[in-house]
Amino acid sequence: MLVVYNSRPDSEEPNLNEALPSIIADLSRQLGSHGFQFRIIKYNEVKVLQDEITALFTSGNADDQIFQRYAKNFNYHLPSGNFQPNSVICVSEFSPILKISCRWQGKTYPVLMPPTYIDFTPPAHPLTILQNVLTRYGFSVSRVRVPEKLVAVRSGLAHYGRNNISYVPEWGSFHRLSSYLTDLPTPKDTWTPLTWMKQCENCVACANACPTGAIRKDREMLDAAKCNTFHNENPDPFPIGIKPTWHNCLLGCLKCQLICPANKNVKEKVELLGELSEDETKLLLDGRSKDEMTPNLRALLEKLKPWDYIPLLSRNLRALLPS
Numbered sequence: 001m002l003v004v005y006n007s008r009p010d011s012e013e014p015n016l017n018e019a020l021p022s023i024i025a026d027l028s029r030q031l032g033s034h035g036f037q038f039r040i041i042k043y044n045e046v047k048v049l050q051d052e053i054t055a056l057f058t059s060g061n062a063d064d065q066i067f068q069r070y071a072k073n074f075n076y077h078l079p080s081g082n083f084q085p086n087s088v089i090c091v092s093e094f095s096p097i098l099k100i101s102c103r104w105q106g107k108t109y110p111v112l113m114p115p116t117y118i119d120f121t122p123p124a125h126p127l128t129i130l131q132n133v134l135t136r137y138g139f140s141v142s143r144v145r146v147p148e149k150l151v152a153v154r155s156g157l158a159h160y161g162r163n164n165i166s167y168v169p170e171w172g173s174f175h176r177l178s179s180y181l182t183d184l185p186t187p188k189d190t191w192t193p194l195t196w197m198k199q200c201e202n203c204v205a206c207a208n209a210c211p212t213g214a215i216r217k218d219r220e221m222l223d224a225a226k227c228n229t230f231h232n233e234n235p236d237p238f239p240i241g242i243k244p245t246w247h248n249c250l251l252g253c254l255k256c257q258l259i260c261p262a263n264k265n266v267k268e269k270v271e272l273l274g275e276l277s278e279d280e281t282k283l284l285l286d287g288r289s290k291d292e293m294t295p296n297l298r299a300l301l302e303k304l305k306p307w308d309y310i311p312l313l314s315r316n317l318r319a320l321l322p323s
């Protein structure tokens with residue numbers, strides 16, 4: 001039987017409480033059948049995280065450059081007048097390492113990237129699934145840009161690694177997070193303390209492997225402005241002190257994830273994004289315009305949107321291939 005709650009006056013709360021387990025079970029089935037893991041956290045708790053993060057940046061404990069370029073874009077609200085949020089659904093999807101195979105100077109080079117640089121492939125987008133399920137019960141849902149790792153860890157979905165990346169069972173750190181506001185009430189309290197995952201207790205492999213010193217042994221938080229990713233996602237020239245040889249990916253960096261024992265079983269699963277011939281590799285290295293590129297190269301750049309800024313990719317590729 002389908003239970004529909006188009007309006008939910010207080011008197012109907014007991015019915016809603018009874019129906020909640022079956023709504024959650026439906027969500028689990030639908031998200032699970034598309035390979036997603038998820039948790040639900042109270043909206044009020046996410047608002048607490050907003051205050052925590054704001055305090056981190058205003059107190060100077062987190063780098064202002066990170067705030068200006070990324071964290072100021074967090075958005076914990078809905079455009080007014082939509083619905084009254086009760087909870088945030090945090091979703092994780094397995095996302096393998098990405099590889100572009102580049103032919104260059106007679107050899108083939110695997111050019112890698114962490115999984116975050118390509119988007120979900122519809123129709124398996126979590127938002128579509130959430131909308132399909134929740135609107136059937138009279139609830140609303142909307143994408144929200146929160147600090148994803150913190151929400152995932154606080155909701156019990158993930159654990160932090162010492163490298164500051166979040167880990168989920170089975171997929172290690174190779175997963176993509178996204179969060180959704182909804183008026184669905186939270187079925188139970190999921191607030192979880194911040195701890196490293198168990199494997200980190202006697203391990204510092206990521207800190208030792210990090211070429212830039214961004215993973216510090218004297219504090220938990222990443223020294224984010226040192227991270228390779230911070231520099232190779234930025235079109236400005238690499239600052240002096242950031243050695244081009246530290247780069248190992250077309251975008252981002254994989255050193256602290258590839259060394260991690262918690263990723264042992266998943267790091268071999270690599271998705272081939274495309275193959276570039278010697279001429280195509282040269283076109284990208286030379287930073288030629290899209291009009292001058294082959295359809296194959298243009299199709300590859302299309303997959304990388306919005307990271308398809310050619311001068312940036314060209315500079316990063318030059319740091320990876322022999323000149």
Ligand code: B12
Nearest residue numbers: 070114116147148160164166195196220221224227229252
């Ligand atoms: C800004 C940003 C960056 C910045 C700064 C990262 C940072 N750690 O500060 C830069 C450019 C350096 C970066 C790099 C990378 N990023 Co990034 N990044 C983001 C972004 C846009 C916002 C993150 C942020 O500013 N959070 C605020 C900070 C303060 O929170 P936090 O980093 O979680 O810090 C918390 C911990 O330190 C914790 N903490 C504090 N004390 C203690 C104590 C203990 C014991 C514990 C356990 C924890 C703990 O509390 C802090 C907050 O209070 C998110 C997307 C999003 N919407 O969340 C992606 C995101 C976090 N990035 C991601 C990834 C994958 C990466 C890279 C691997 C490169 C890439 N793009 O693929 C590298 C990894 C670097 C690393 N080792 O962390 C993924 C992470 C997925 C996952 N599996 O967890 C995200 C979620 C994007 C996504 N949707 O998939 N990133």
Ligand code: SF4
Nearest residue numbers: 161162200203206260
């Ligand atoms: S390399 Fe070791 S310390 Fe670092 S995240 Fe993985 S298990 Fe934790």
Ligand code: SF4
Nearest residue numbers: 210227228253255256
């Ligand atoms: S992504 Fe690279 S530079 Fe950044 S913390 Fe990890 S190993 Fe260090």
